[in-house]
Amino acid sequence: MWTKITAWLRREADTRDLDEELEAHLAIETHERIERGDTPAAARHAAHRAFGSVTKIREETRETWGWAEAERLADDLRHGLRTLYKTPLWTAVMGATLAFGIGLSTAIFSIVYGVLLEPLPYPNADRLVALWSSAPIAAYQRFNVNGLDWLTWRKRAHVFDDIALARLVANFNLTGEGTPERLQGARTSSNLFQVLGVQPVTGRVFTEQEQQSDAAVAVLSYGLWQRRFGGDAGVVGTTVQLNGGACEIIGVMPKTFAYPSPQFELWTPLYLPPDELQPGINYNYVAIGRLKTGISVARAQADMSAIMRAFGEEYPASNKLPDGSYVDVRVEPLLVSDTRQVRSTLWVLLAAVGCVLLIGCLNLGILLVARANARAREFAVRVALGATRARLRRQLLAEAVPLAVAGAIGGGLVAWALLATFTPLVPAGIPRMETVGLNVPVMGFAVTVSLLVVLLGAWLPSRLAHRFQIASTTGQGSRGAAAGTRVRGVLVVTQVAMTMVLLFAAALFARSLAGVLRVDPGFQTEGVLTMHLAVTRAAHPDDAQVSAFYNQVADRVRGVPGVIAAGFVNRLPLSGIDQTGPVQFEKRQDLPLTDTDWRSATPGYFEAAGIPLKRGRLFSDFDTPVSPRVALIDEQLAQRVFGRGNPLGTRVRIPIDGQPWTEIVGVVGHIFNATPERDVRPQIYWPESQRTQDRAALVVRTSGPPEGFTAAVIGRIQAVDPNQPVFDVRTMDAWMARTLGPRRLMTWLVAFFGGASLLLASLGLYGVVSYSAGLRMREFGIRLALGAQRGHVRSLVLRQAATLALAGCAAGFVVAVAVGRALQSLLYKVTSLDALSLLVAPACLTVVALLASAGPVRRAARTDPAVTLRAE
């Protein structure tokens, strides 16, 4: 290798040396001839004649040096660049197409890689799994874990190194120095850090004993440590005011530690009160386990299912499901579990952008083959002069390589610009966006894609067109182009088919999005301001004090001019977190338990959120902790349990011994609580005063744009308690848009990709139609000369365009049906065989195909027989 490189570097000198050597040879021979008596001129002439062609000998000798191949390639590249330079518009369009295609696909891949593929930042992260409770028959694929299950698993399962438990919904109000701040943290079992395999950067993590004794200690995230404590190592061992009580900071985790997400800044011991450890209730936790080395997820799943079956047999009252099976457990890789919401969306986007790129490649191929055909005669002459076919193929490649290099560089820049621009706009709720970037694997992807571009764009068509029809071309003009025309026809049909599939998918998604946007969620989103607060328990130790605080705040907020209504609910609709449980009805104990959304609300909430009262009354200030227990149910629950009967006055309760019977005093409208796309369960509401929650959302109905009320509302809250942090302030419209963000993004992107591929395919179609019309100019001339109407010539060209477009649509139709079926789970109220979408896509394509062929049609009709016939 080294000698090759040095030989390459020395080649200029070597060539000079060779020339001198051959010159010396001739000099010696001439000298000999002069000595034999020739005149110098005759001698020199004879020597040359005896020697033969100096150029040929020099070239043949140089061949032995071994870098002739490389030199030829350089020649080809030079030639390719010259060809590209001669057609600047074509080159610019192709380069831009490729840069755009590579850039887009690299940007999308970087998201796919960062979110779905890059391992979690923990040692041996492939052994980390999430454990969920599961009751497939009740449409609960995954739900949270209860404490007793966790203790059982730890005792009985042998496939794990250990299993950790965490309660993610934990609010911490940090008060004292600086502004009061609400921190999102998690209460965790002491073994969490060990399961994840992460040591603190300073200090320590809490012990099992601290966990069981509910010690007031906290571990900080690196970000919080930097932000609030300036990265001072002395903070370990000091105390801060957390939720109104003293809490000791014992350690700081490294920057990479982001369990369960980077928004979490604090970890404290998870105390499990013994009375909470019952089967079948208080599914409040998430569990993660570390598999023993060599144990597969499937094996762990089998073991855990067996354990849950045995456990269910011990506690059939709580764990037996109506069909006789038991509450199960679901084991899945932690990374898969974390990203399950966006997985299919991201793969769809990657596939769509891959199609766009492929269509761009096909364009390159079509145009390169067209040029190769236009140069068929040149090639034929060169073959006659001894060029090999491989050499001709290499020349096609030499035109594609500079384009691909330009495309790769441009693509890198495009990807960088796209990521820089759009990453901040990505809707919240897509996990792990922070790991997205142009890292080594992503750049590797871009390079691979560029290589594929070269292969697909140049090599494949040149293989397809390997019958260059050389023999016939030399003699018979344009007929040799027939093979190339067929190849280009195949490529264009492929393009059209892929475009049709993309457009079809875009139409399906657009119809789904439109459907979702039409959904009436059951509450009003306009003119509503929302914000969250979590009460400091030390300041309000009793539930009665908490609900009194809520009422006091709501009263004050109602005093703000322009506020129409205000109230609290413990969790907003569409919050993305379920809070559910079964209820039973006093007179209808024959019915199976009904699964419901549980919400605690204060008076004023329903007016503020625009949830209508259908029957009876709403909560009032007279519903207090000591007054008779009351509840509201929604119309769906009323209908399901009572039919047309009157639910008012009947009693309902949580089906656990000791839970009080509660009187139904009203029926309210049903709302979409989980997602606007799926109506999951009916709702039941308890008064905040009788079922108090530490965390609540304030909902304020305003008479003007709600944003303008933010400062005034927060002012009223802090007038009641200056130490009360407020978080997550949004209008209800923004709150709702947040839940639609991923769908909206997917729809727009797929539509955008569909549009881009439509543009590319029309370019390809235009290229083919106009090229083959050009080849047939002579034929058109003859036809016109023999009396054909211009309309007939027009129809000849149009017919070709229509044939290509229709063939593409037909092929695309077959693929679209399969693709639609694969996308079904991402659609909303649209079937995968949606007739409208199946019509729209080919209609778009046909129109564009006709537009693309308008130019060539006009040119063909304007053919002047006299000119074309004289030309050949």
Next chain:
Amino acid sequence: MAPDALDVLQGTLDLLILRTLLWGPQHGHGIGQAIRRRSDDLLQVEHGSLYPALHRLQRERLIESEWGVTENKQRAKFYRLTPAGKKRLRLEESKWNLFVTTVAKVLRPQQ
């Protein structure tokens, strides 16, 4: 060229060059002349084969070259056998001898 000149068999040119250089360093022109003289003008080495062969042998490190001056004070590039070249020559010679006797046996059986 003599009317009954023989073509140099493919592959034997290397052998002839190496053998010629055994007598001492020689330039391209001299090598061609030496082969012709020693074959009584029956073997004519084409220049178009000679120079590529010389350069190939040099690449294989069987011979090496150096600029020098001829008896007539003319500049020329002289080729010289390397130790590897000598070894190769011995090997090629024995292969050639085997080839010649074998072909002879086939052509004149039972003699």
